[in-house]
Amino acid sequence: MFFLRLYLLCVALVATRTLGADPEIPSQIPQKSVGKRPTEQNITFNSVHTDGPYIAMSFDDGPSATLTPKLLDLLAARHIKATFFVIGENVMEHPEIVARAAREGHEIGNHSWSHPNLAKMSQESVRSQLQRTDDAIKNATGERPTLMRPPYGSITDREKHWIHDEFGYRIILWDVDPYDWKRPGPAVVRNRILKETRPGSIVLSHDIHPGTIEAMPSTLDALEAKGLKFVTVSELIGMATPETPPPTAKLKASPSASATPSPSVAPSPAFSPSG
Numbered sequence: 206m207f208f209l210r211l212y213l214l215c216v217a218l219v220a221t222r223t224l225g226a227d228p229e230i231p232s233q234i235p236q237k238s239v240g241k242r243p244t245e246q247n248i249t250f251n252s253v254h255t256d257g258p259y260i261a262m263s264f265d266d267g268p269s270a271t272l273t274p275k276l277l278d279l280l281a282a283r284h285i286k287a288t289f290f291v292i293g294e295n296v297m298e299h300p301e302i303v304a305r306a307a308r309e310g311h312e313i314g315n316h317s318w319s320h321p322n323l324a325k326m327s328q329e330s331v332r333s334q335l336q337r338t339d340d341a342i343k344n345a346t347g348e349r350p351t352l353m354r355p356p357y358g359s360i361t362d363r364e365k366h367w368i369h370d371e372f373g374y375r376i377i378l379w380d381v382d383p384y385d386w387k388r389p390g391p392a393v394v395r396n397r398i399l400k401e402t403r404p405g406s407i408v409l410s411h412d413i414h415p416g417t418i419e420a421m422p423s424t425l426d427a428l429e430a431k432g433l434k435f436v437t438v439s440e441l442i443g444m445a446t447p448e449t450p451p452p453t454a455k456l457k458a459s460p461s462a463s464a465t466p467s468p469s470v471a472p473s474p475a476f477s478p479s480g
């Protein structure tokens with residue numbers, strides 16, 4: 206009787222584990238153990254570990270015919286470089302605005318053609334979304350982007366890898382989100398950004414909402430007053446330094462591995478209308 210019970214318990218345990226592992230559901234939380242390629246940490250970035258006071262402001266969903274030039278003016282007045290994750294459809298409508306942004310030293314990233322949820326699309330459709338936008342950016346600026354940000358931050362681990370392999374893109378998410386798409390008013394946008402931004406942060410906002418642009422002068426001035434310095438996302442990644450291990454931890458990695466810049470790979474933002 207005891208052995209029968211033990212046998213049934215084992216069967217139940219195995220069944221539970223099998224049911225628990227559902228490979229069909231794309232996970233937005235990085236896998237902790239098996240199946241993770243060593244390059245994962247160099248593909249996806251929410252923020253960067255850096256010793257300097259550097260941050261990256263990023264603006265999504267543009268260009269906007271009226272608001273993006275306004276933003277470019279106030280960035281230029283402060284000698285601030287930012288990163289624009291543009292939508293291909295909008296680039297086609299206003300290539301001259303994207304050209305101006307690139308000319309003035311800002312970085313241009315791929316934010317898809319029409320802002321769909323990439324995690325729910327076929328590989329062929331995702332490829333088309335990214336390729337058309339890549340081409341539109343190349344036509345507008347003369348250069349192809351090296352960064353992409355998935356709309357809503359929604360992307361599967363599998364997509365991250367093949368997109369990186371095919372396009373050479375780094376996948377850029379964020380660690381500061383003022384939820385400016387909800388249009389909470391400039392003061393709220395500013396306060397949220399000021400509260401959450403720290404060295405190495407990638408700040409998300411959108412240059413298609415008037416309140417966001419209205420919030421920027423005082424936000425940028427306050428960040429600067431805190432001693433923070435603005436760089437593009439690629440520059441920020443270039444400034445990544447290894448994270449200092451806890452004093453008690455023994456180094457298990459080889460010397461060469463520990464010298465590798467170690468970007469912070471926090472869990473992806475949950476699916477939200479942000480991004």
Ligand SMILES: [Zn+2]
Nearest residue numbers: 265266356480
């Ligand atoms: Zn977006």
